[in-house]
Amino acid sequence: MEDVKEMVTVSVPKELYEYVKKLSSLMNSQDNRATRQPIYYTIRYTDKLTCSEDSDMFVYLDSDDPDIEYENIEEARTSHKEDGYEGEDLENKIMELTQWYYQHVTRHKNVFLTEEACHLHMKQNKHHAGYKEHSYVSHAWRNPEMEKVFELIHEVGSSHDTE
Numbered sequence: 001m002e003d004v005k006e007m008v009t010v011s012v013p014k015e016l017y018e019y020v021k022k023l024s025s026l027m028n029s030q031d032n033r034a035t036r037q038p039i040y041y042t043i044r045y046t047d048k049l050t051c052s053e054d055s056d057m058f059v060y061l062d063s064d065d066p067d068i069e070y071e072n073i074e075e076a077r078t079s080h081k082e083d084g085y086e087g088e089d090l091e092n093k094i095m096e097l098t099q100w101y102y103q104h105v106t107r108h109k110n111v112f113l114t115e116e117a118c119h120l121h122m123k124q125n126k127h128h129a130g131y132k133e134h135s136y137v138s139h140a141w142r143n144p145e146m147e148k149v150f151e152l153i154h155e156v157g158s159s160h161d162t163e
Helices: 014-029 073-082 087-095 115-124 144-158
Strands: 039-050 058-061 098-112 133-139
Touching (some): 014 144, 039 115, 073 087, 098 115, 098 133, 115 133
Antiparallel strands (some): 039 098, 039 133, 058 098
């Protein structure tokens, strides 16, 4: 015997209804990257965080502009020579370098229901990203709220227009 569900009618603006139908279609047709529904996309990137001197990862920071990083002293020396420093002035610039210890930390930001929206966001906001970022898919594991939201989107998406 089939389980009969009681149905209700909800009125929403046509524009919103069309958007949810399109969203459902995109969600159903995108690559799930071998991940079970419900899935969502995030922007994944690697950040550098300050850490103790126990780390073997460090760079040299310029005292005049801490956004300038040098991998080693020779790189800093060459850069400062190109900027016109020589002799004692060059050695003073090298002595002013700060050794900054860091660690790489993987981070995720934002949430998207479609890969298309995730990529569009990265493209439109790339001027804010000071690092390489890419889309990452995750499963909303044992998350009944997300399961119901996805179920609702797909139910609306599979419904037929009555007009």
